[in-house]
Amino acid sequence: MVSEPLFRHDVSDCLAANIGAHGLSDDAYERALVEAEPFLETLRGSRDLALLGLPGRSDDLPGLETLAARYRDGFDDVVVLGIGGSSLGGRTLCALAPQGRSPRLHFMDNIDPGHVEALLGGLELARSGFLAISKSGGTAETLAQTLICIGALRAALGDAAVGDRMTAIVAPGPSPLRRLAERHRIAILDHDADIGGRFSVLSATGLLPALIAGLDGRGFGAGAAVVLDEALAAPTAADCAPAVGAAVSVGLLREHRLATTVLMPYDEALAGFALWFRQLWAESLGKGGGGTTPAAAMGVTDQHSQLQLYLDGPRDKMFTLITRPRDGVGPAIPEGLSGDPELAYLEGRALGDLMAAEQRATADSLARGGRPLRRIELPRLDEPALGGLLMHFMLETIIAAGLMGVDPFGQPAVEQGKRLARDYLADGAP
Amino acid sequence: MVSEPLFRHDVSDCLAANIGAHGLSDDAYERALVEAEPFLETLRGSRDLALLGLPGRSDDLPGLETLAARYRDGFDDVVVLGIGGSSLGGRTLCALAPQGRSPRLHFMDNIDPGHVEALLGGLELARSGFLAISKSGGTAETLAQTLICIGALRAALGDAAVGDRMTAIVAPGPSPLRRLAERHRIAILDHDADIGGRFSVLSATGLLPALIAGLDGRGFGAGAAVVLDEALAAPTAADCAPAVGAAVSVGLLREHRLATTVLMPYDEALAGFALWFRQLWAESLGKGGGGTTPAAAMGVTDQHSQLQLYLDGPRDKMFTLITRPRDGVGPAIPEGLSGDPELAYLEGRALGDLMAAEQRATADSLARGGRPLRRIELPRLDEPALGGLLMHFMLETIIAAGLMGVDPFGQPAVEQGKRLARDYLADGAP
Numbered sequence: 059m060v061s062e063p064l065f066r067h068d069v070s071d072c073l074a075a076n077i078g079a080h081g082l083s084d085d086a087y088e089r090a091l092v093e094a095e096p097f098l099e100t101l102r103g104s105r106d107l108a109l110l111g112l113p114g115r116s117d118d119l120p121g122l123e124t125l126a127a128r129y130r131d132g133f134d135d136v137v138v139l140g141i142g143g144s145s146l147g148g149r150t151l152c153a154l155a156p157q158g159r160s161p162r163l164h165f166m167d168n169i170d171p172g173h174v175e176a177l178l179g180g181l182e183l184a185r186s187g188f189l190a191i192s193k194s195g196g197t198a199e200t201l202a203q204t205l206i207c208i209g210a211l212r213a214a215l216g217d218a219a220v221g222d223r224m225t226a227i228v229a230p231g232p233s234p235l236r237r238l239a240e241r242h243r244i245a246i247l248d249h250d251a252d253i254g255g256r257f258s259v260l261s262a263t264g265l266l267p268a269l270i271a272g273l274d275g276r277g278f279g280a281g282a283a284v285v286l287d288e289a290l291a292a293p294t295a296a297d298c299a300p301a302v303g304a305a306v307s308v309g310l311l312r313e314h315r316l317a318t319t320v321l322m323p324y325d326e327a328l329a330g331f332a333l334w335f336r337q338l339w340a341e342s343l344g345k346g347g348g349g350t351t352p353a354a355a356m357g358v359t360d361q362h363s364q365l366q367l368y369l370d371g372p373r374d375k376m377f378t379l380i381t382r383p384r385d386g387v388g389p390a391i392p393e394g395l396s397g398d399p400e401l402a403y404l405e406g407r408a409l410g411d412l413m414a415a416e417q418r419a420t421a422d423s424l425a426r427g428g429r430p431l432r433r434i435e436l437p438r439l440d441e442p443a444l445g446g447l448l449m450h451f452m453l454e455t456i457i458a459a460g461l462m463g464v465d466p467f468g469q470p471a472v473e474q475g476k477r478l479a480r481d482y483l484a485d486g487a488p
Numbered sequence: 489m490v491s492e493p494l495f496r497h498d499v500s501d502c503l504a505a506n507i508g509a510h511g512l513s514d515d516a517y518e519r520a521l522v523e524a525e526p527f528l529e530t531l532r533g534s535r536d537l538a539l540l541g542l543p544g545r546s547d548d549l550p551g552l553e554t555l556a557a558r559y560r561d562g563f564d565d566v567v568v569l570g571i572g573g574s575s576l577g578g579r580t581l582c583a584l585a586p587q588g589r590s591p592r593l594h595f596m597d598n599i600d601p602g603h604v605e606a607l608l609g610g611l612e613l614a615r616s617g618f619l620a621i622s623k624s625g626g627t628a629e630t631l632a633q634t635l636i637c638i639g640a641l642r643a644a645l646g647d648a649a650v651g652d653r654m655t656a657i658v659a660p661g662p663s664p665l666r667r668l669a670e671r672h673r674i675a676i677l678d679h680d681a682d683i684g685g686r687f688s689v690l691s692a693t694g695l696l697p698a699l700i701a702g703l704d705g706r707g708f709g710a711g712a713a714v715v716l717d718e719a720l721a722a723p724t725a726a727d728c729a730p731a732v733g734a735a736v737s738v739g740l741l742r743e744h745r746l747a748t749t750v751l752m753p754y755d756e757a758l759a760g761f762a763l764w765f766r767q768l769w770a771e772s773l774g775k776g777g778g779g780t781t782p783a784a785a786m787g788v789t790d791q792h793s794q795l796q797l798y799l800d801g802p803r804d805k806m807f808t809l810i811t812r813p814r815d816g817v818g819p820a821i822p823e824g825l826s827g828d829p830e831l832a833y834l835e836g837r838a839l840g841d842l843m844a845a846e847q848r849a850t851a852d853s854l855a856r857g858g859r860p861l862r863r864i865e866l867p868r869l870d871e872p873a874l875g876g877l878l879m880h881f882m883l884e885t886i887i888a889a890g891l892m893g894v895d896p897f898g899q900p901a902v903e904q905g906k907r908l909a910r911d912y913l914a915d916g917a918p
Contacts, residue, residue: 169839
């Protein structure tokens with residue numbers, strides 16, 4: 059199905075052998091790899107873990123495709139109601155869709171009053187569809203968004219219009235969102251009860267928006283399956299890219315007090331992916347006083363914002379650059395417009411040539427400066443490649459959690475804040 | 489002109505006295521404040537520093553307003569060509585403009601081939617204007633963007649159309665951008681040679697896009713002047729909000745190995761501001777192996793992405809929450825749609841009530857957990873308030889640089905990468 063590798067994963071410039079004393083020593087790296095073995099072995103025996111079963115599932119795709127076709131044909135705008143993992147997965151996948159295609163997808167992902175008002179005010183409700191996504195069915199923000207949109211639809215088009223224009227994705231069992239959907243005859247898709255929001259990107263949560271955007275739902279799963287199969291078939295952790303990534307990251311944390319792990323794609327279409335990773339890494343590993351802080355950056359833009367810090371600030375970071383071949387790609391930089399010999403290096407080149415030179419130069423500057431650098435190179439960015447990247451980082455995060463001794467699932471620390479917010483709201487004026 | 493305070497600046501929950509042992513001790517805080525005095529005194533004597541003169545300048549506003557009116561009347565879309573500080577300042581200010589107003593402002597801020605093609609492909613060139621911004625006039629990305637846009641305008645509308653549709657902002661003296669502008673009869677505004685990109689937001693770089701977006705250019709300067717005057721009139725560093733912010737930040741770095749400083753506005757209209765701060769702090773302070781890493785977050789969205797890490801991850805962060813009163817603001821969450829007692833806490837409230845409760849709950853959760861928290865509370869978000877915030881953080885950054893012993897201006901470490909990129913491009917296929 060997929061014949062060439064989906065991407066090249068190269069951590070050699072994280073190692074002291076290549077970049078000097080600030081890199082990871084062979085000893086520390088070996089130790090982390092040995093420690094990773096049992097966690098990899100656990101994954102090998104966990105084919106029944108719901109998350110790992112996702113790439114092999116296609117039984118629900120025909121139903122999702124039929125529903126997506128209804129949204130595509132019926133609506134000019136589709137609004138995804140939800141927050142955090144219920145929003146970032148869809149946004150990550152939909153970034154592959156060509157811009158300007160109909161329907162337009164909007165991810166509300168906040169409750170800023172002005173923002174919500176502007177988004178809803180710009181919609182023609184008769185031509186708009188909605189997806190309300192909350193695993194628990196009790197997320198306050200998603201419920202508030204959903205109530206407001208139901209109210210707007212009823213006011214503009216009558217009660218019967220609501221069920222035609224909205225779908226809810228929520229775990230089985232009683233919950234406010236499920237009851238609300240039932241009351242308004244809104245179709246309900248079951249959110250897998252065993253898959254948390256930040257691991258749900260390859261389920262209906264991510265796939266339904268992607269299908270509405272016209273993308274190939276099977277492609278994501280196919281790419282994820284390739285990465286999963288390769289990882290679990292690897293004879294040792296050293297042959298398994300996600301285990302290697304986890305070992306480098308945790309090794310650098312132990313040996314060099316790594317504080318920040320920077321994910322920097324040279325690709326606007328991976329801006330959402332970087333934010334998805336930022337949630338995955340932070341919520342899964344930021345526990346018990348441990349973890350490292352993920353940062354989402356963007357090449358080449360952040361060369362003009364963060365690179366000074368990356369190259370000359372504290373040595374507390376590792377960098378993952380995600381690139382693909384760009385030579386000859388994109389608009390031509392026209393010749394003969396300047397008559398300026400100082401611009402000869404640009405004129406007549408493709409814009410992609412400049413991007414290719416800059417991504418190479420930044421990677422080399424980091425490595426020469428002894429800043430630990432992982433290179434992920436994609437031959438192309440399409441549904442299988444993105445599905446593969448998503449599976450890679452979910453596996454890497456789970457293995458890193460094993461090495462750090464934390465449970466990657468759940469986010470217990472935020473519960474107190476949720477209770478407080480509810481109390482303050484009930485008290486009246488906060 | 490501005491009678492009530494533009495914002496309240498409260499660092500009390502950064503201090504050990506309030507949040508316990510993980511906060512900044514009185515001793516370390518006092519020491520940092522005493523050390524800040526000479527840097528504040530230097531600023532008091534630096535009224536001739538070009539940056540500090542900006543809020544008092546209004547001589548160039550009438551000219552900018554006339555030019556902006558031409559852009560507003562003539563164009564449906566205006567594209568800002570530039571990268572880093574040449575883009576973020578305008579983007580930060582323009583976020584105050586109501587959405588959906590004409591013309592639409594686009595900040596290119598990258599050279600991703602697909603992204604640039606999609607942006608240009610969506611324009612009606614006859615109704616589009618351009619601003620090309622580069623202080624040095626030699627920024628490769630900006631020159632590539634500008635050459636491509638000049639080429640597109642010539643091809644679609646003829647050579648004479650270029651000068652009518654483009655303005656360049658570039659420092660005096662010979663440079664590729666200035667020569668290119670002269671050759672194509674593009675109007676040139678002088679970029680102040682003494683103000684670097686990340687400090688240029690209150691000059692034409694930020695103000696011209698803001699005026700095109702219909703905002704009050706005088707308001708930004710007026711708010712900045714209030715903050716500047718108050719800061720420089722403060723009898724001691726302890727009475728000067730930017731010095732207090734710098735002392736807390738550097739004190740926490742010394743005493744508790746602060747790695748990350750998180751700026752988290754509860755305001756989608758401040759998303760650009762958070763990115764502007766992220767550049768300001770990183771490029772100004774990330775030098776000589778020192779500095780702290782800035783992170784831009786967004787409330788309430790990142791409660792569902794980063795808060796687990798913030799509350800339970802490593803104690804290496806300080807948090808700045810920027811909030812404003814939200815009670816009663818925004819769309820009503822309708823009553824009677826659910827019939828569900830579990831939703832009684834939401835129904836009938838304004839969406840802003842939920843946001844108000846959540847920003848209060850998150851702040852309290854951080855402080856209760858002994859995580860250093862600064863609160864910045866704006867009575868309202870308008871041009872003077874944003875101008876004041878910008879000046880506050882520029883002053884705080886300059887004072888922090890003094891405390892850290894680095895020069896806040898310049899970004900010497902990125903020069904090697906720029907040379908490498910040019911070499912790779914000249915070599916042919918990188």
